[in-house]
Amino acid sequence: MTATRENKEALDVPDDTRLIETNRVNEKVQMEEGSSIIRRQTYGDAFILSSSQNGVLATDTLGASTRVTTTESIVNVNSVFREQFRDITFQDITQQNTADWDTSTGRLKMSSSSNHATVYNTIANFSSIALNDGTVATITLLADETKFGNDSIRYFLTADSGDTTYEEVFNNIEITLANTGIDMLARIIMVGNGGRDTFIENFRVMY
Amino acid sequence: MGTRYKRFYITGALSILGIFALIAPFIENYYDYEDVTCGTECWTTFCMKNSNKNLYFYNKQELPLTFDPVQSVHSVEFFKKDRRFKTGYRPIDFITPYTKNRLYVFKIPAYSVTCYGIKITKDSAATVKWTFAGLDPTFFGVSANLTFNLSALLDDPNNVSQNFAPNWSRVLDLVNFSDNFTQVIGNFSWNFTEFNISTATPVPWVYNFTNTGNTNFTLSALLNKTSTVVDVFIGNDTFRVNLSTTTFKDIVNITVNETKLFNVTIDLINISQEYDNWTLVKNTAEWGFNITFNVTLLPD
Numbered sequence: 001m002t003a004t005r006e007n008k009e010a011l012d013v014p015d016d017t018r019l020i021e022t023n024r025v026n027e028k029v030q031m032e033e034g035s036s037i038i039r040r041q042t043y044g045d046a047f048i049l050s051s052s053q054n055g056v057l058a059t060d061t062l063g064a065s066t067r068v069t070t071t072e073s074i075v076n077v078n079s080v081f082r083e084q085f086r087d088i089t090f091q092d093i094t095q096q097n098t099a100d101w102d103t104s105t106g107r108l109k110m111s112s113s114s115n116h117a118t119v120y121n122t123i124a125n126f127s128s129i130a131l132n133d134g135t136v137a138t139i140t141l142l143a144d145e146t147k148f149g150n151d152s153i154r155y156f157l158t159a160d161s162g163d164t165t166y167e168e169v170f171n172n173i174e175i176t177l178a179n180t181g182i183d184m185l186a187r188i189i190m191v192g193n194g195g196r197d198t199f200i201e202n203f204r205v206m207y
Numbered sequence: 208m209g210t211r212y213k214r215f216y217i218t219g220a221l222s223i224l225g226i227f228a229l230i231a232p233f234i235e236n237y238y239d240y241e242d243v244t245c246g247t248e249c250w251t252t253f254c255m256k257n258s259n260k261n262l263y264f265y266n267k268q269e270l271p272l273t274f275d276p277v278q279s280v281h282s283v284e285f286f287k288k289d290r291r292f293k294t295g296y297r298p299i300d301f302i303t304p305y306t307k308n309r310l311y312v313f314k315i316p317a318y319s320v321t322c323y324g325i326k327i328t329k330d331s332a333a334t335v336k337w338t339f340a341g342l343d344p345t346f347f348g349v350s351a352n353l354t355f356n357l358s359a360l361l362d363d364p365n366n367v368s369q370n371f372a373p374n375w376s377r378v379l380d381l382v383n384f385s386d387n388f389t390q391v392i393g394n395f396s397w398n399f400t401e402f403n404i405s406t407a408t409p410v411p412w413v414y415n416f417t418n419t420g421n422t423n424f425t426l427s428a429l430l431n432k433t434s435t436v437v438d439v440f441i442g443n444d445t446f447r448v449n450l451s452t453t454t455f456k457d458i459v460n461i462t463v464n465e466t467k468l469f470n471v472t473i474d475l476i477n478i479s480q481e482y483d484n485w486t487l488v489k490n491t492a493e494w495g496f497n498i499t500f501n502v503t504l505l506p507d
Binding site for chain 1: 369370372373375385388390486493494
């Protein structure tokens with residue numbers, strides 16, 4: 001963009017102000033569509049007027065409820081789960097997460113520590129990253145890895161949500177799972193002395 | 208008329224200054240000495256005239272000669288000029304009998320002029336001024352000019368230990384992380400030993416030493432803390448020097464305008480960790496350390 005301006009303020013001289021001239025710049029903004037999560041919520045014992053089941057006075061609760069929310073499905077565009085580590089939506093807080101899920105930098109780090117004179121064995125657990133989005137049989141995992149020294153990053157996936165059926169998968173290699181399923185979870189283990197200098201970004205799972 | 212000799216019986220620590228204090232009343236003058244500029248090893252000579260009686264020294268406790276005050280002096284040796292010796296000087300240690308079948312360890316003959324030499328070792332940069340009566344030589348120190356640069360690629364220039372890259376596949380060999388049970392409960396431990404571990408690539412050389420002074424020197428290094436799990440070495444493709452925490456270990460001589468490159472390597476011995484539910488509960492896998500360097504000037 002360029003701009004020029006001349007302005008003479010003498011009363012007997014006409015104003016010679018020129019308009020700003022602009023050169024238009026083409027900008028391209030890429031957007032990434034995240035996962036769609038569909039949840040179902042029950043009525044519980046919430047009072048609903050005229051309801052034959054939830055309209056019973058002295059039984060159903062006015063202003064409060066025991067409603068239960070369940071995730072019905074998690075659908076990913078083009079069957080690709082994408083995690084930028086900018087939020088913790090898919091971090092499974094019911095499991096151990098000793099790796100540093102750093103939403104400020106968008107990185108899953110081995111540790112938040114900068115100390116390279118010790119060893120870290122850390123883990124990150126994902127909750128369901130694909131649910132009722134078709135049967136998962138083959139997957140390709142992609143992650144932008146940055147590793148200090150001889151650090152190691154290992155990936156494990158399950159398609160049937162079971163703690164006993166995680167299978168090791170490797171970055172950018174298509175794997176046919178031994179146990180197919182409709183509920184996919186991921187787990188990442190990091191070993192080494194890199195601390196915060198070993199991390200992954202832009203984690204994707206294609207299925 | 209008094210005796211024609213004087214006996215000195217040394218019963219405690221014997222210092223070079225103490226000797227000259229004892230003989231001061233008998234010495235007419237000192238001469239032929241100069242100030243000396245020297246590194247770690249210093250040598251000076253002087254002459255003195257004894258215009259009095261024979262002076263005999265006895266050292267019953269056979270204690271060695273010392274320098275007092277110690278300052279930066281590590282050792283002192285005393286010599287008497289004597290052409291019968293190859294060096295031109297006869298060592299006088301104040302312990303060995305001066306004359307066979309005699310008990311005295313040193314003699315300054317009466318009515319004579321004799322010349323002596325003193326050799327000391329000291330910190331190379333230290334200046335030692337030694338004054339007594341008319342004798343006051345000064346050993347001027349010389350400073351070393353060493354520049355050494357940590358590679359710009361190092362993560363923390365104050366702590367070399369940050370950059371080592373052990374082979375972590377050894378942990379993976381010991382812990383079966385593919386086992387779902389291990390992943391879930393997070394209980395595991397490992398222990399391994401690895402030798403000659405280099406800094407993480409792409410650091411080609413950790414240290415770059417240049418002698419920018421006008422004196423050749425020996426480079427030495429000291430480790431700052433002991434550890435049962437790490438041995439630290441400095442070297443290159445042809446040698447490795449295992450550093451100590453108690454004494455500076457000589458690494459190499461560097462001549463004027465010469466540059467030498469070195470790497471630091473470590474041995475990790477029986478490092479181990481134990482995890483309970485993915486929480487570290489036992490850890491010997493830590494190897495932080497620092498290295499201090501020293502320069503000792505070499506004689507010309």
